[in-house]
Amino acid sequence: MNRLSLRTLSGIAAPVVRPDFEPSSVTVGMLHLGLGAFHRAHQAVYTDDILARDPRWGICGVSLKTPRAIEPLAAQDGLYAMLTKDSEGTVARVIGSVRELRFAGADRTGLINRFADPRITVVTSTVTEKGYCHDPATGALNRAHPDIVHDFEHPGAPISAVGILTAGLAARKAANAGPLTFVCCDNLPHNGRMVEGLVSSFARERDGALADWIGANVSFPSSMVDRIVPATTDADLALAERLLGVHDAAPVAAEHFGQWVIEDRFAGARPPWEVAGAQFVADVAPFEMMKLRLLNGSHSTLAYLGFLMRHDFVWQASGDSLLAALVERQMVEEIVPTLAKPAGTDLRAYCAQLMQRFRNSALPHRTKQIAMDGSQKLPQRMWGTVRDRITAGAPYAHLALAIAGWIRYASGTDERGGIIEVSDPLASTFARIVADARGDAETIADGFLDLKTVFGADLVAHYAFREAVRSNVVALFRDGARTTLARHLGMK
Ligand code: CS2
DSSP, X not given: OOBOSHHHHTTOOTTSBOOSSOGGGOOEEEEEEOOSHHHHHTHHHHHHHHTTTOXXXXXXXXXXXXXXXXXXXXXXXXXXXXXXXETTEEEEEEEOOEEEEEETTTOHHHHHHHTTOTTOOEEEEOOOGGGGOBOTTTOOBOTTSHHHHXXXXXXXXXXXXXXXXXXXXXXXXXXXXXXXXXXXXXXXXTHHHHHHHHHHHHHHHXXXXXXXXXXXXXXXXXXXXXXXXXXOOHHHHHHXXXXXXXXXXXXXEEOSOOEEEEESOOSSOOOOGGGGTOEEESOOHHHHHHIIIIIIHHHHHHHHHHHHTTOOBHHHHTTSHHHHHHHHHIIIIIIGGGOOOOTTOOHHHHHHHHHHHHTOTTSOOBXXXXXXXXXXXXXXXXXXXXXXXXXXXXXXXXXXXXXXXXXXXXXXXXXTSOBOOOOXXXXXXXXXXXXXXXXXXXXXXXXXXXXXXXXXXXXXXOHHHHHHHHHHHHHHHHHOHHHHHHHHTTOO
C-alpha cells in the first residue's frame, strides 16, 4: 500500500479533510520541542488551521530523546492523520503544519543553530512535566538531575529541554536574530513563569550577559492547553489506513474538544492562533487552575482508584457509579470552591462536560497511561487545592482518598498481588519505601508522606493532612478500593 506523503496527498478523498494550503509553500516560523501525540493533536492542529491565511508559521518539530516520533513522519513529509473520535463517529483530517523534523540526538549543533533563524520567532514545548527537570514541590531547577548535571558540564551539547533552550538562546543572541517567545504547553502551574525561572537560573550560572539578554528579549507567556489525546493504538493505525486509503505510520487519535488559552505577552511576531479558536488573555491563571485541578485532578483520581478497581480505561472508571460519585463530589464540594471563575465559564457546566468527556468510550484512554509520573503531576493537580482547603478550614476528605489511591498504586502491587510497573522518576524511591516497610501500610504511607520534593515541607509537616491520607492508605490495603470507596461515600 502507498504511504501518506506530499505525493499521495492529492489522492486522498473526502470525507477525509486535507490541508487547505499547499504544504510545500509553507515556511518555518516556529520550533516545537517534544513532537509527541499531544503536540500533533493540539498546537499543530491550531497551526494547521491558520496556514492558509498566513503560511509563515510552519513548524519545525523537534524530538529530544528519541528518533521514534521523527522517523515515521520523515517518511511522510511530516504529514499525518488526526482522528477525532466520539459516539457520533470518527472524523479524519490530514495535518500538514509540521514542515521540518529534527532529532536532537542526531545533530545538536544544527538544532541549536535553528534558534538563530530570525524568521523563527516562537518556540513551543510539550516535553511532559518531568521534562523540565524541576523540583515538583518548589518549581526550582533540580541541579542534581543527571541531565542538568550533564548540561552544566557540556553547555554546547545539551540534552535537557532547559539546556537546549538556553544554548539556542545563546546562538540567537550571538546572531543578533531578535526577540523570541517561548510558549510552554505542559500541564504545569504558571508554566511560562516557571520555565522562565529555570532558563534564567541555568543561563545566569553559565553567563550573566546571556541571562540579561534573555530577560530583555525573550518572553515566556503561560498557557493552558486542553485536549484528551491517548497514546495511538494499533486500532487507530488500522482505522487511519482504512479511511485515508494510504498507510500512515504516525496518526493521532483525540477528542473533538480542544482549548488553548494563552497569555498575551509575545516578544515578536506570532501565529494568528485566535483565528483557530485560541484565546489570548491577560491572565491565564484562572483557566489553568480550573483545568489542572478539575480535569487533571479528576483524571488522576480515576486513574489510580480506577486501576485498583480493575478498570483499564477512563470511560469504564468514570462509568463506575462509585468512582463517578467520588469524582463529582470531589469537583463540586472540594475543588470548585477554591477556584476563581474564568471569564465566560460556568464551572458547574464545565464539571458536567468533563464527566461526558471522560465517558467517551470511542476514545479509550488507559488509566495506566494517566497514572504515570504521579510524583511530577500531583503537586499541581491536587496539593494546591488541599492547601487552599486547609487555609479555608474546609474539608478535603475526597482528595485525601484520591491521594491515598496514588500511594496505594505507587506501592507497586495491585489488589490481587500482581506487580504494577510503576513508571515514575521516583519509582526506585517508592520501591525502597515499600521494601523497608515490610508490608505495614502505615509505614508505607508515612514513607511517601515524608517526601518533601513531592509534597513540599508544609504538607509533610501537616499532622491532619498526613493522618487523613494515612488512614485511607491503611483502608485501601486492608479492605480494597471498592469497599473503602463505598464506605467513604456512605453507601455501605
Ligand atoms: C492526563 C492529561 O495523562 C494525563 O496525565 O491527565 O494528559 C490530559 O488528558 C490532558 O491534560 C487533557 O488536556
